[in-house]
Amino acid sequence: MEYDINFWLKIAAVSSGGICMGLGAMGAAIGEGYTAAMANEAISRNPNNSGEIFKSMLVGQAIAESASIFALVVAMILLFTNFEATSFVMVWALLGAGLAMGFGAIGSGVGSGFxxxxxxxxxSRQPAMGNKLTTNMLIGSAVCQTPSIFSLVIAFILLFTNFDLRPLWPNWAAVFGAGLAAGLSAIGSGIGGGIVAKENCEGISRSPESAxxxxxxxxxGQAITQTxxxxxxxxxxxxxxxxxxxxELISPAFALLGSGLCIGIGAIGPGIGEGIASSGGVKWISRNLKHTGDITRLMLVGMAVAESTAIYALVIALVLIFVV
Amino acid sequence: MAIEGTDLVRAAAFLGAGLAMGLGAIGPGVGEGMAAAKACEAIGKNPKEAGLLTRTMLVGQAVSESTGIYSLVIALLLLFVV
Incomplete structure (x- = not known):
């Protein structure tokens, strides 16, 4: 029994759509659950302010939801587009697009919840600071969404580029690796950016003058966490x-696949770590405003050291692409 | 497509190098971040000791970095030696 390329494109599209939505639903759900838990705690502490707390819970959850809506859009496109191609590279591009958006939505979903x-x-602690807190929550959550937008861009490029002129070996690994690189690397920066914004909101409620x-x-801190x-x-x-x-060789293909995995997985740790470092800086600046300079300097040095492992991963990824 | 033994070994080494550096970067990244966060806290509580705290943070981070450097070394060995 022979299967033609359109059959394999359909197989890749439906399985990739399913994986995309499955992975993409994880992060937003965790982030929204965290927000709801904190909102309940807040209302139990200060029931008089429950209306405003409830409103800001819904706004915060809506922003966290956007990452999984990106995944829903990509999954819908994968399910309901009739992809046509003459090269099997497109099969791998469809798989890569689903993985890019699926993994890419995890970090931003979790991060925006914080x-x-x-x-x-x-x-609940400082009802008078409600407006300032809402503004900062919105800014912080919006920056958290950028990694998932990077993943969305890569997913769209993979879906709508014509790969017909590319030979299968080693280009299948290049497009699949690109999806993994963009998707996995977004996890750390999304979560890290959220941790920073969380300490900022907490700090404002503790000492409003430091806002x-x-x-x-x-x-x-969030900008460096995105790197x-x-x-x-x-x-x-x-x-x-x-x-x-x-x-004719298989090793160049695996070098490209390894390159995508290397920077993708390698970016998770530094993303989260820089978020933790920066959250410490933001937290203690709001408690000890006089020593902002000292704390900021130390925060930046610490983040630079945490970034170094991401640079190692970048070096190995570039060596895999350009040297070997 | 004919598969040769040396080609297959090189393919496995390249994939292994990517995974070694990728996975190996997770731990040091998170750990160094924690060290920096606590150092910020310590300076916030006791700003007079900023120099001592910065030195301690950097030494601690350097130790944490060592596992990342092991991964880098193994990745380079897989790429250029094996």
Whole structure:
């Protein structure tokens, strides 16, 4: 029994759509659950402010939900588009697109839940700071969503690029590896960005006078926390847009697949770690505003050291693409 | 497509190098972040000892970094030696 390429495209599209939505649903659900738990705790502490806490819980959950809505969109496209191609590279591109968006939604979903939960708790402690807390929750959550938007971009590029002229070996590994690089590298930065924003919301509710400084430091910390996801995006772009000559060997393909896995998995730890480092800085600046300079300097040094392992992963990924 | 033994070994070594550095980067990244977060806390509580605390943080992070460097060494060995 012979199966043609359209059969395999359909198989890849439906399985990839399922994996995409399955993975993509995890993070948002965890983040929203955390927000709801914190909102309940907040209302039990201060029932008089329950209306505002309830409202900010729903807003926070809606932002966390957006990551899994991206995954839903990509899954729908995979299920209901009739993909046509003459090269089997497209089969792997469809699989890569599903994995990119599925993994990419996990971090942002979990991360966005943290500031929303902390804002709810903060409103029970300092009802007067409600507006400021809502603003900071929105800023923090929005930055948390950027890694999942990177993944969405890569998923769309993989879905709608024409790979017909590329030979199967080793290009199947390049497109599949690009999906893994973008998807996995988004996990750490999403969670890390959320931890930073959480401490910012908590700090504002404890010492409202520190709001301005602490918010600046939060944005600085979140920006650096995004860098591992940006390194993953960079490797994904190189893997997709560089044309690899046809080969009879299998090792070049596995070098490209290894490159995607290396920067993808390697970016998770530094993303979370930089988030933890920066959350410590933001937390203690709001409690000890006088020593903002000392704490910021130490925070940046600590984050730079945590970044070093992501740089090692980038070096190995680039060596796998360009040298071996 | 004919599969040769040396080609297969190289393919496995390349995939292994990617996995070694990728997985090996998770632990040091998280651990060094925790060290930095606690150092920020310590300076927040006791700003006078900033120099001592920074030194301790860096030494601790360097030790935590060592496992990342082991991964880097193994990845480079897999790429260029084996």
């Amino acid at each position: 500031p929303a939960g902390a804002a709810c708790l903060g409103m 301005g400084t602490a918010t600046n430091i939060m944005l600085l 591992p996801a940006i390194l993953g995006l960079l490797v994904a772009f190189i893997l997709i847009f560089r044309v690899y000559p046809e080969t």
